[in-house]
Ligand SMILES: [Zn+2]
């Protein structure tokens with residue numbers, strides 16, 4: 622569930638972490654592995670779904686599994702801030718991000734970067 626309803630959120634659209642077997646830079650729509658509901662990310666870097674009883678988790682702790690990784694039964698995580706920065710900039714370029722205006726988009730990515738930078742090492 623959404624940990625902070627006052628924060629802006631977007632659908633979680635990221636590429637796979639760089640060490641994923643697929644080696645793809647394609648932006649994917651992510652779903653929560655546990656309940657298969659769409660995943661969202663808040664501007665502080667928490668990922669959640671709308672399923673009752675599911676808890677949220679910080680992007681650093683998120684485990685990603687695309688179809689290729691699923692075949693190998695493996696999961697991948699973002700291991701460093703710089704990997705994450707790359708992913709977020711690609712994601713923000715994806716034009717169908719549902720934040721409408723360019724200003725909102727900029728503010729969201731700014732807040733997200735700041736939130737993640739502050740929390741990553743703790
Ligand atoms: Zn992958």
Ligand SMILES: [Zn+2]
Pocket residue numbers: 653655656657658670671672675676
């Ligand atoms: Zn869930």
